Amino acid sequence: GENVEQHPSTLSVQEGDSAVIKCTYSDSASNYFPWYKQELGKGPQLIIDIRSNVGEKKDQRIAVTLNKTAKHFSLHITETQPEDSAVYFCAAMGPSDYKLSFGAGTTVTVRA
Amino acid sequence: IAGITQAPTSQILAAGRRMTLRCTQDMRHNAMYWYRQDLGLGLRLIHYSNTAGTTGKGEVPDGYSVSRANTDDFPLTLASAVPSQTSVYFCASSLSGATGELFFGEGSRLTVL
Numbered sequence: 001g002e003n004v005e006q007h008p009s010t011l012s013v014q015e016g017d018s019a020v021i022k023c024t025y026s027d028s029a030s031n032y033f034p035w036y037k038q039e040l041g042k043g044p045q046l047i048i049d050i051r052s053n054v055g056e057k058k059d060q061r062i063a064v065t066l067n068k069t070a071k072h073f074s075l076h077i078t079e080t081q082p083e084d085s086a087v088y089f090c091a092a093m094g095p096s097d098y099k100l101s102f103g104a105g106t107t108v109t110v111r112a
Numbered sequence: 113i114a115g116i117t118q119a120p121t122s123q124i125l126a127a128g129r130r131m132t133l134r135c136t137q138d139m140r141h142n143a144m145y146w147y148r149q150d151l152g153l154g155l156r157l158i159h160y161s162n163t164a165g166t167t168g169k170g171e172v173p174d175g176y177s178v179s180r181a182n183t184d185d186f187p188l189t190l191a192s193a194v195p196s197q198t199s200v201y202f203c204a205s206s207l208s209g210a211t212g213e214l215f216f217g218e219g220s221r222l223t224v225l
Contacts, residue, residue: 001171009152032212043116043202043216044155089154098143098162098209099170102155 002027004092006103014111019077021106023090026071032093033066033073034100037086044089048075080110115139116217118203124223125193133188133220135203143209144186145170146178148199149219155202161186162209193224 003026013019025033031052036044050057050064050073057064061080066073077084087107091100119134137144142163147155157170161180175197177189186205190197200221204214 004154006154034212034214036214041218043204043218044214045216046213049212093212099157099160100212100214101157101171102147104152104154 002030002092002094002101004090004101004103006090006106008106009104010107010109012109012111013080015080015082017080019075019080019084019108019110021075021088021090021108022072023074023092023103024070024072025092025101027092027094028068028071029096030092030094033064034091034093035062035064035075036089036091036102038089038105039086047088077108080108082110082112084108085110116203116205116215118201118217118220120220121218122221124225125190127194127224128192131190131193131222133190133201133203133222135186135188135217136184137186137203137205137215138184139205139207139215140183141205141207141215142183143206144180145204145206145214146176146186146188147202147204148172149202150199158188158201160209190222193222195224198222198224 034049038044063076090103116137145160146158159178203217
């Protein structure tokens with residue numbers, strides 16, 4: 001099955017700086033890569049996703065890049081704000097079983 | 113407000129007891145999922161259902177069972193709880209298995225002593 005690795009496990013950034021989280025996946029057939037944000041005491045919520053036919057997608061301060069050759073994808077948060085503090089999960093989905101495999105998560109802390 | 117409702121929010125359970133975690137969605141989504149979340153391991157799929165009447169095993173199905181009698185409900189049962197099942201359990205749904213986006217409930221924190 002799919003194996004997704006996520007780094008770093010924790011990330012502390014100064015407010016206004018950028019944050020980058022990286023993930024690798026094992027199944028070259030995977031074609032859908034979402035990112036979820038989980039705030040304390042809540043369930044994860046989709047913030048951005050990318051499919052294998054594009055290399056980059058941006059939504060305001062967040063962007064995701066995908067390198068299919070290297071089998072890795074990254075989340076970029078610019079101009080971080082205190083409300084960006086949360087746990088972020090990357091995931092990958094294969095084309096046949098439609099099941100998401102999640103990374104272990106990154107705890108992001110934005111220092112004021 | 114449309115969404116997913118899980119119950120109970122939190123439960124402490126003696127080992128060996130039977131427990132059912134409830135999950136209801138009102139979005140008329142076809143696919144539903146149960147994940148467990150453990151520190152350092154992320155979210156791991158326990159069981160899923162692509163449509164009412166069908167279920168499938170995920171990554172960590174042992175010790176758990178599910179049923180999908182209708183579109184809205186997807187209960188998760190621990191037949192005889194063990195301490196290693198101490199975790200936070202999340203129910204999720206999606207319009208279909210192929211669409212990708214999951215909508216999660218608020219979670220059920222289960223402690224097995």
